[in-house]
Amino acid sequence: MTPGFFNHLMLICQFEIKRLFSTRKGLLYLITFAIVWYFILIYPIRFASDFLSQRQNTSHGMSFFEFIGFDSLLNWEIPEFSVYWHFSLVIFPMLSIMSCSDQTCSDRERGTLRFLTLRVSRDSLFFGRFAGMMVIHTLLIFTTLFTTLAFAIYREANLVPAAFNSAMAIIVNLILVLLPFTAMMAALSATVKSPRQATVWAILIWSFLAGIISLLSSYLPALDSLIILIPGYQMSELSQLAEWQTLQLAHIPILQTIVLLVIGRWIMLRQSL
């Protein structure tokens, strides 16, 4: 019996996870990721959290962070998570742009997608690869957050209940933050010929589109609302929020993801293989 859409989705998703853990390319990515996060944990997170925990209760410390524009770091109950949150808001989207740039383009250029589309629908393939990348992001978020949690508990063991609450808020929010970036890369990957092109386009969209929209909206103010479609548009506001308050902006990445997935699917269905 032919498997249905969700079975295909699961199988493709599993195969993407296998790609990360059992191929040389995937393992190289994991090792690089682990080294980067090791240094982030050892230096910025540890030192900053030590510094924050010492200064958090003093007015002198508060005014220093307000002065440098990082007063939002003090909004989190656990300083390690505060620093983690600010770092991950920058690093995970960047990693997402790089690691998700090859969802379909290399396979299409090589002809591997032909073997796959003889067996699964293009929808299953597009959404299966997207889901696979999101599961990988979730695993990486869990791992890094767990190590940060271990740091926090090592410093103060009675932080466990509060840490669990903050960790859950961070996981949910980071997944939401990464959804539109992954969807944007899925759409770009369905369009361009190489992962490098997809990355370049993502950087161009991310860097210049906001500027172009701002410029155009000065002539036609209605266009200003288009800025909401740029992945990461909400991140500066998001970094000012802490714990579950961060969900106040959840509608933005969800809306962006839906729009980008619809565009990506449309491209995928019409693309010649």
Added chain:
Amino acid sequence: MKPTIIQCQNLSHCYSGKNALNKINFEVVAGEPIGLVGPNGAGKTTLLSILCGFLRPTSGAVTLFGHKPGASVLSGKIAALPQDAKLDPTFNIGEQLKFYARLQGLTRKQASIETIRVLEAVALKKSLYEKPDTLSHGMAKRVAIAQALIGKPQLILLDEPTAGLDPVNTRNIRSIIAELSPETTFIISSHDLTELGRLCQQILLLENGIMNTMQLNVSEKNSPTRFLTLQMEPCSATDVIKKINQLDGIVKLTNPQKNEFIVEYSPEIESKMDIKIINCINENNWQYRQFSQGKSLEEKLFFENQNPE
């Protein structure tokens, strides 16, 4: 009555304004292998790509088993050897074929067994754990054929299946096709007309984006004249033409290529023309290389109305 598995109506495809397929109409019923031939750029790969769902036609309608190409219900029913498609170089061959089998609905265990079966069929069981980029062109082609054999597809579309294969593996692929027919219908696009002549009873000829269908061995039986093709060892063509033309019942004798002669004769006047010609060869102490009934497929398809006298 055998079911119709492919229906094309007014199918057209354009690349940058140039017609690769021009309103072609045809139907394919399940059964014996079907050859798809045509000169370079005739639209063979385009047609196969549309049938596989890799390309969207510019206009017209096409259905396979009553569904549009690429529909998920066709998963496992249709298999193909696409031209120039390669496996993912990051996974070994076994892992990828197992994955394809799983996508076709096989269990993990069935997928492992099926992977070994199809690799054995193309004599590549030893390459189970090898990466695709370590294979030669011919071996990669055989692996691509192996993926098309996974499960029990009802229709297999093969684009140049024997191009680049050595003679032993070409024969092996021919045996696989013969063994699976007619339960599985094959559509074979190839320039190797000898190969197609051996395997197929029906030929689809694509020329300048226009399709013609030809049933082999049917047209000659109904024709008032019949044909014989004679390939001689090096000899004087003038002598051969002169002597054979003297036989009763000869309608026309042509010499399309060096040492090759096509004899058109009337079976009503001389029903055993083959024996007459053999006797003629014997009497003149000539040597022949091959002597066969009918015209070669190449003659039938491409030179029917062009042969010089």
